[in-house]
Amino acid sequence: MDKVIEIQSLMKQFDGFSAVNGISFSVEKGEFFGLLGPNGAGKTTTIRMLYGYSPLTSGMLRIFGMDINTDCRRIKARIGVCQQENTLDPDLSVEQNLHVFAGYFSIPKKEAIERSRELLDFFALSHKKDAKVIELSGGLVRRLILARSLINRPELLILDEPTTGLDPQSRHQVWEKLEELKKFGLTVVITTHYMEEASQLCDRLVILDHGKILVDGSPESLIERHAGKHIIEIEGPDQALIEYIKRHAVEYDDLGNRLILYDPEGKGMNNTIRQQFCNEKCIYRNSTLEDVFLRLTGRELRE
Amino acid sequence: MVYKKIWKVNFLTPLLEPLFYILAFGLGFSGLIENVHYGGVDFSYTAFIAPALIATAIMWNAFFETTYGSFVRMYYQKTFDGMLATPLSLEEIIIAEISWSATKSAGAATIMLTVLGLLGFVQFPMGLLLIPLAFIGGLAFGAIGMFFTGITPTIDMFNLPIFLFITPMFLFSGTFFPVSNLPDWAQPVALAFPLYHLAELARRFSIGTSEITPIISIGYLTVFFIFFTHLALGAMRKRLIQ
Secondary structure, X not given: OOEEEEEEEEEEEEOOEEEEEEEEEEEEOOOEEEEEOOOOOOHHHHHHHHOOOOOOOEEEEEEOOEEOOOOHHHHHHOEEEEOOOOOOOOOOEHHHHHHXXXXXXXXXXXXXXXXHHHHHHHOOOHHXXXXXXXXXXXXXXXXXXXXHHOOOOOOEEEEEOOOXXXXXXXXXXXXXXXXXXXXXXOEEEEEEOOHXXXXXXXXXXEEEEOOEEEEEEOHHHHHHHHOOOEEEEEEOOOHHHHHHHHHOOOEEEEOOOEEEEEOOOOOOOHHHHHHHHOOOOEEEEEOOHHHHHHHHHOOOOOO | OOOOOOOXXXXXXXXXXXXXXXXXXXXXXXXXXXXXXXXXXXEEHHHHHHHHHHHHHHHHHHHHHHHHHHHHHHHXXXXXXXXXXXXXXXXXXXXXXXXXXXXXXXXXXXXXXXXXXXXXXXOOOHHHHHHHHHHHHHHHHHHHHHHHHHHOOOHHHHHHHHXXXXXXXXXHOOOOOOHHHOOOOOHHHHHHOHHHHHHHHHHHHHHOOOOOOHHHXXXXXXXXXXXXXXXXXXXXXXXXXX
């Protein structure tokens, strides 16, 4: 398979602080790739290097087989970027925003008008095409930014927290559109804080922390490997349970008055625990990516 | 290649203001001052300041556009961030901003030229040279404005270059009185002001005389533009590329 992105020992330093500290990964054509991590883990910095916004401190970054340091302009012509912040022009209408942006890619006027119409249709924005950006709700703004990032028919789409701050309806709609784009064979790199979003959309993901990659794999394999299929949460654990856990070397997290028990290797310990120690304050559930994330990056607040 | 695809911001520049100056100075002041002896010729005071008002309008338009206008686009609207995700480079964006400010200056100068021409303060066809002149002047002031945008932490801080640089220049660049009326020690200072050269050129093209050779003034403005464009690019790179 073709590699769309190849990264090796990528580093980014700001005044001696390493925001990205030697990461390596690659993304294949048609893949939906996730970059996860707590605030300050280096996600946005990585993304910014991907679209040529931040120069690399060291390492190798190739997109479409071209080096970002030497072919930045040719690379940028073939990617679409949806930044975290709203970078739309508030003075212009929805449609004009797309037209002006098309101009930055030197797309001929006629073609720009046609593509804008298609994209507004696709993102259900046609009824708002003459509205001023300033009048749009958060969900509409996000859809417009997404539409704008596709104006140059990119082969690689880079999304930096595309659904942060959206209501559940808008978020699901964005997911739906992203799923559709995925079907067209678009390669996508996404950062997000929503584990649900990552598990639903991503074929493969990495979890970053302190500028390094902690794990790499598909959402399912990561869950299986690091949390096991199921999890037991027990509130107010008694001494007997704690002794049992220690004796059988069960993997757990102690949250004070709550214990979370993992079963990554599928030892089948769950049943025993459930039968012997579970009273009413006991939850047995499927593991999620969030469990993996919290296990790997810790539970303390970051900022 | 420079992309000039910038926003069609409304053209409501403070154009009336210089016209008010003409009225105020022409009607009010000219009673106090009979004639101005300038470049070997006597002019009415209004005829003397009319070309300088075009020069100041060129300055204000370009300077405001690349200070407040560009700062809002850069800092509040994040427009530059969005543009940097396209094949555009920072250099192109900055130079396009400066060119746009110069275009705005030329537009303002054209409107003023029409009004002042109708009032008989400008000789034609030579006066038409004021339009390309406005573009050159706009580039010079747009460049220094962009440099201030590159180093100014908050939008309120633009007061500083305006009070320390623009206002004194507005008053002492041979705009309201000939620089030759200034004391000897002050004359070289005025000569260093880009507005002095712009005002001189505006007079040369509209009333046919000036204190200084036009080619020197054009050269000065061009060097000023190139110098501050380089500084602006450096400041912007430092500010935006991280």
